[in-house]
Amino acid sequence: MARRSGRRPGDSGTREAIRAAAIEQFAERGYDRPSMRSIAQQAGVDPALVSHFFGSKHALFVDVVELPFDPAQAIPALFGGGDREQIGARLAGFLLSVLEEPSARRRVIGLVRAATSEPEAARMVRDLLTREIFAPVVEELRVDDAQLRANLVSSQIVGMVMARYILGLEPLASMAAQDVAAIVGPTLQRYLTEPLDRSGDART
Amino acid sequence: MARRSGRRPGDSGTREAIRAAAIEQFAERGYDRPSMRSIAQQAGVDPALVSHFFGSKHALFVDVVELPFDPAQAIPALFGGGDREQIGARLAGFLLSVLEEPSARRRVIGLVRAATSEPEAARMVRDLLTREIFAPVVEELRVDDAQLRANLVSSQIVGMVMARYILGLEPLASMAAQDVAAIVGPTLQRYLTEPLDRSGDART
Numbered sequence: 001m002a003r004r005s006g007r008r009p010g011d012s013g014t015r016e017a018i019r020a021a022a023i024e025q026f027a028e029r030g031y032d033r034p035s036m037r038s039i040a041q042q043a044g045v046d047p048a049l050v051s052h053f054f055g056s057k058h059a060l061f062v063d064v065v066e067l068p069f070d071p072a073q074a075i076p077a078l079f080g081g082g083d084r085e086q087i088g089a090r091l092a093g094f095l096l097s098v099l100e101e102p103s104a105r106r107r108v109i110g111l112v113r114a115a116t117s118e119p120e121a122a123r124m125v126r127d128l129l130t131r132e133i134f135a136p137v138v139e140e141l142r143v144d145d146a147q148l149r150a151n152l153v154s155s156q157i158v159g160m161v162m163a164r165y166i167l168g169l170e171p172l173a174s175m176a177a178q179d180v181a182a183i184v185g186p187t188l189q190r191y192l193t194e195p196l197d198r199s200g201d202a203r204t
Numbered sequence: 205m206a207r208r209s210g211r212r213p214g215d216s217g218t219r220e221a222i223r224a225a226a227i228e229q230f231a232e233r234g235y236d237r238p239s240m241r242s243i244a245q246q247a248g249v250d251p252a253l254v255s256h257f258f259g260s261k262h263a264l265f266v267d268v269v270e271l272p273f274d275p276a277q278a279i280p281a282l283f284g285g286g287d288r289e290q291i292g293a294r295l296a297g298f299l300l301s302v303l304e305e306p307s308a309r310r311r312v313i314g315l316v317r318a319a320t321s322e323p324e325a326a327r328m329v330r331d332l333l334t335r336e337i338f339a340p341v342v343e344e345l346r347v348d349d350a351q352l353r354a355n356l357v358s359s360q361i362v363g364m365v366m367a368r369y370i371l372g373l374e375p376l377a378s379m380a381a382q383d384v385a386a387i388v389g390p391t392l393q394r395y396l397t398e399p400l401d402r403s404g405d406a407r408t
Binding site for chain 2: 158
């Protein structure tokens with residue numbers, strides 16, 4: 001197989017060694033404590049190579065905890081086009097189908113584990129969600145309370161990952177993905193577009 | 205203070221030493237690997253004392269991961285009395301007020317952490333939820349799909365714990381508890397008592 005010019009033999013091995021070291025250090029020590037240097041050291045490479053391949057610690061983090069889909073593609077497709085009354089159903093269907101794929105599911109479970117493991121990891125995951133998911137959702141939604149609505153949707157999605165894939169609650173864990181999506185869709189729809197009662201507004 | 209007869213001096217210290225060792229071993233090694241003997245050894249007590257105080261490893265586990273409320277009291281009170289149309293609001297209000305209490309919140313976060321840490325711990329938490337929460341809820345609800353409904357409610361509650369208390373998503377994390385309860389109540393209500401679409405039933 002022809003090698004692309006500009007790449008040296010061993011580049012992909014180096015990249016993978018850096019990624020493996022980063023995953024381990026971020027998982028064990030959170031986001032703040034590992035440095036480009038400590039990650040390079042563990043990977044057995046020159047620190048300059050970490051910058052060369054990933055640019056910054058932040059970019060390296062985003063690379064190693066990458067989401068199993070590209071939000072920049074998925075969010076405009078889900079929110080921008082089609083019937084606004086069906087956003088919840090489209091989003092639920094999309095996420096459940098992503099989660100049916102074993103490697104995607106492993107990655108999402110890894111994120112949830114990281115988030116529960118310690119406060120620094122929780123902060124990393126929160127920053128990732130806010131930047132990669134909430135900001136574009138808020139931009140697409142153009143409704144009041146858009147940031148809160150993104151939080152609420154996340155709460156139900158993370159909870160579904162926990163209940164169905166981590167805890168394995170039955171019968172939820174064994175149901176067909178499209179049945180789960182049909183049940184969860186209206187919840188996401190309400191959080192995204194319907195009026196949200198505060199306690200002051202509650203019916204008496 | 206008068207000591208109750210039948211208790212020897214040092215009993216409560218022994219009990220606490222066993223509980224502390226059990227918490228550590230269950231958290232680090234899951235449910236299956238620790239034994240009454242290994243827990244006694246770490247606590248520096250005779251294994252017979254573990255049986256004496258807790259009866260069995262299972263009972264010891266239930267003791268150390270105890271829920272921050274007594275389901276045998278709370279569930280009949282929430283589900284049995286009052287307007288059925290307001291179960292979701294009552295349940296959300298109850299749970300959010302429990303979670304406002306720091307030690308209760310720590311205990312619930314500990315359960316979520318345990319559940320995400322490894323498959324064996326997830327199984328323990330699932331068994332605990334099924335036995336202590338779902339069984340009495342199913343008994344009170346007397347509707348179709350009661351077990352699935354209990355799963356769905358759990359998914360939203362666990363997700364809310366993650367989003368508000370572990371990830372700290374804003375603005376959700378800073379909202380007043382009763383406002384969060386007012387927003388989540390209708391979701392719990394739908395899961396508990398309203399028709400649940402399967403994909404075959406979905407509107408076209």
